[in-house]
Amino acid sequence: MNAVDAPNATNATNAGRREHGESLVVVGNGMAAIRLVEELVRREAQLRITVIGDEPGTAYNRILLSAVLEGSHPATELRLKDEAWYAENGVELISGTRVRLIDRDARVVRLADGRTVPYDRLVLAIGSAAALPPIRGLVTSGGDLSPNVHAFRSMADCLGLLNALPGARRAVVIGGGLLGLQVARALGVRGLEVDVVEAAPHLLASHIGETAGAVLRRSVEELGCEVHSETRAVKLTDEGLLLDTGYLLRADLFVLTAGARPATSLAKAAGLFVRRGVVVDQTLTTVTDPRIHAIGDCAEYRGRTSGFVSPAWEQAGVLAARLCGDQDRYEGSRVVARLRASDLEVAVLGDPEHATGDVVEVANPIRGSYRKLVVRDGVIEAAVLLGDLSRIGLLTQLYDRRTVLGEGEPGQLLFGERPAGEGSVLLPDDVEVCACAGVSAGRIRACADVAEVVGTTRATTGCGGCAGTIRLLLAANNTLPTQAATAGQ
Ligand SMILES: Cc1cc2nc3c(=O)[nH]c(=O)nc-3n(C[C@H](O)[C@H](O)[C@H](O)COP(=O)(O)OP(=O)(O)OC[C@H]3O[C@@H](n4cnc5c(N)ncnc54)[C@H](O)[C@@H]3O)c2cc1C
Secondary structure, X not given: OEOOOOOOOOOOOOOOOOOOOEEEEEEOOOHXXXXXXXXXXXXXXXXXXXXXXXXXXXXXXXXXHHHHHHOOOOHHHXXXXXXXXXXXXXXXXXXXXXXXXXXXXXXXXXXXXXOEEEOOEEEEOOOEEXXXXXXXXXXXXXXXXXXXXXXXXXXXXXXXXXXXXXXXXXXEEEOOOHHHHHHHHHHHHXXXXXXXXXXXXXXXXXXXXXXXXXXXXXXXXXXXXXXXXXXXXEEEOOOOEEEOOOOEEOOOEEEEOOOEEEOOHHHHHOOOOEOOOEXXXXXXXXXXXXXXXXXXXXXXXXXXXOOOHHHHHHHHHHHHHHXXXXXXXXXXXXXXXXXXXXXXXXXXXXXXXXXXXXXXXXXXXXXXXXXXXXXXXXXXXXEEEEOOOOOHHHHHHHHHOOOOOOOOHHHHHHOOOOOHHHHHHHOOOOOXXXXXXXXXXXXXXXXXXXXXXHHHHXXXXXOOXXXXXXXXXXXXXXXXXXXXXXXXX
């Protein structure tokens, strides 16, 4: 049966459904998919759009899951769209069921519930899946995670972990990357004692070097987490988690944050060319089949997969433009990653561990701050900021625009302590404040309040790392006339 005529095929009605144009099927209803569909709706694309997601309900902001775990954001506010939005915009939503197979000859996708959906064009936006480290006892003989082991990638994972919190006193987080630190900090805020196990010599090893790792470890330990680095967990037993040092970590729950892999099995089974991700060209079309595209975490462009929301959104924008007949091309993204965790300020621009160039570095372990720039031919190739993100707006702008710096500028950018009042109100209008949605300080200043910012620019709806700066900019908007009035009295 075709999804379009199946009686219970969709959670949305067909009220606003476009009757003409090619049929576009989007597999996955995550952060890349919803941005693509939003753009297509905004552009009034002449396409019959069907979105198929295996998670229940509508798309939600995955990157705020750690804020939900921490308790700083209600789970009920994560949804990016409600069902009515899909229906009103003529988008058919099939949720809670998985695409099991792509039949490229018949040009249909087959769903786990037995339905078949035809396509003229197909977009894979299926994200990534948690990597399972080789630890004995992690998985039951039935293939499920052991009862006290939790992944942390989906709303269901997050709610499952929240349900396990009452009565729990100790947790072990397996993996000390960005996600692991967010989870560790969230559990700490919830009052648990937390151990972080990291196989690499230091935390955040794929983003920062040893010196920064030492500064970060100190900050994390000051917040009450114990860090076990250069150590592998080898076995989970009823007693606890055994490390290769022979140390046993007893805990009530264990959270897996040891990396993620692009979801590729669907593409592989369909005969699409896959390396780490589904390989696409500048048009975000698979190099195997001109009718199939891939965006977001599952896509690989020029040998790179991303794992961050801003490239996923950039790709979604380019693909939407192309599906509407424009000639946009994807040139790759410059990634700015920020840690979302209370009292831990971390930002990484680009790939500081692999970028080549002159390194300018300032570390102050006493204040928990560390700053590093990698500069080549005067241009910032990568950067790390720990403990003080007051310069992040300016650095991101210089980095994004590949501005050529004068000889003394890299040093000036790094030295000196945090400017009073975070310096946000002093940001020039063209400085990018929200890296996820590409929004400048000027556009924020043009808004009256946070609601207008969200509605007109989408700033704060990604990683949310810009929220503090935006509040300061808006507050400055409101106080400036008052100050002027006072001055005139
Ligand atoms: C807890 C957490 C915190 C994060 N924090 C940040 C952050 O602060 N900053 C940042 O930039 N990035 C962050 N990320 C990464 C960011 O969420 C991803 O880069 C982004 O979601 C990628 O979008 P996507 O659409 O490619 O994948 P996803 O948002 O993961 O969506 C993919 C969807 O496809 C579904 N799917 C998979 N297979 C199928 C199938 N066969 N059939 C149907 N549906 C399928 C999945 O279940 C999922 O719903 C975080 C990720 C997590 C898990």
